[in-house]
């Protein structure tokens with residue numbers, strides 16, 4: 001690594017990316033390439049001799065950019081946002097630049113200590129109970145993804161329970177989730193060795209806006225206990241993936257307490273909004289949970305990956321996940337005065353993620369972070385009003401944050417067609433609408449299906465998105481819907 005060459009190439013890459021952001025609206029939002037497109041553009045084997053960065057950047061522009069879906073495009077309304085920012089990007093660059101491997105305190109004390117501090121800062125911003133903070137006996141850790149956070153807390157809960165009931169009773173452990181819980185939870189439960197027949201997937205209804213009903217949780221746990229099984233872990237969600245439903249944390253945690261069951265709160269997307277006082281009530285009841293996580297790389301401008309996990313009892317994690325190899329033995333660990341984050345996560349090596357969270361918090365300050373989030377929510381309200389004003393559309397579930405779930409309504413189809421449409425016809429026309437919108441390259445949206453209803457999700461959260469992009473998207477939706485209705 002030659003510092004001068006590093007400086008020269010580094011400047012070129014930053015310039016390249018600045019131009020990329022300046023021109024991002026010129027690219028089709030969702031990549032339009034066909035599968036295996038890249039093979040024909042690149043050689044079969046790696047080069048023997050060095051190639052100049054200029055050539056590599058030229059090929060990047062020519063062959064890689066067409067195969068990118070532009071997640072930071074202001075017209076990317078698909079899935080949930082994965083927002084970066086200048087501070088998030090620079091934090092990531094600094095972290096990569098130092099490239100420290102902070103698995104334990106001694107391997108890079110600042111990496112661990114900054115993480116301890118920013119996790120307490122962020123926890124305070126969210127008004128998490130003191131028991132989730134280092135200052136209150138709990139603590140936070142930065143992991144890669146929510147899936148990892150679910151898995152690590154699940155194995156902590158599993159081992160804690162098995163210490164009580166005996167390891168050979170693992171087959172009796174039951175996990176609870178709703179039919180709206182993110183699919184990665186079932187993967188985590190599978191990896192943790194929970195018997196798949198003990199996954200209680202509780203149905204939700206439109207009346208409860210697709211949130212978990214405490215009575216259903218209560219009945220399920222009673223039936224399991226009567227059947228000789230052991231309630232272990234419940235995954236509650238604040239802001240479900242399909243429709244941003246919020247599970248009622250207080251009543252659920254009360255039920256869990258009766259059985260000493262671990263409650264994890266997955267607030268991957270919506271958790272960040274709770275730094276605004278007007279959204280904080282969605283976390284009411286979190287004080288009864290054992291762990292809480294959100295993805296700062298979704299809606300906290302912190303660049304992939306940055307999942308923030310707080311636990312009340314770090315010792316449960318440590319008992320399940322710690323390793324003590326001689327090669328890592330050191331005085332700081334022996335003194336028990338430091339956090340060794342390798343014992344709070346699945347993997348050993350870890351990146352210095354705290355830097356980007358620190359830069360985001362310092363560069364923008366709480367006031368601006370709240371402003372960005374409110375800005376996205378207000379644009380979603382605006383989009384919702386546009387959809388509500390047009391009789392051909394309907395809002396499928398009430399909006400809570402910056403996601404609007406809508407569809408061409410059955411009545412619009414019936415006005416247009418001679419024979420009465422079935423729910424299947426309505427689903428099909430909405431499916432065609434999303435496909436044609438995405439094929440246009442001007443926007444990217446994804447869909448959801450709840451209770452047999454196919455709907456379109458319009459998720460706002462891009463760092464460059466403004467009202468003009470929302471208005472443009474709405475005009476496009478109206479035009480494409482007109483064409484689809486005429487053709488039906």
Ligand code: PLP
Pocket residue numbers: 080144145146147148182184237239240241266267268269295307
């Ligand atoms: N939980 C919720 C509510 C989500 O919306 C998502 C992804 O969108 C996840 C979990 C999965 O997150 P990750 O990819 O970080 O595991």
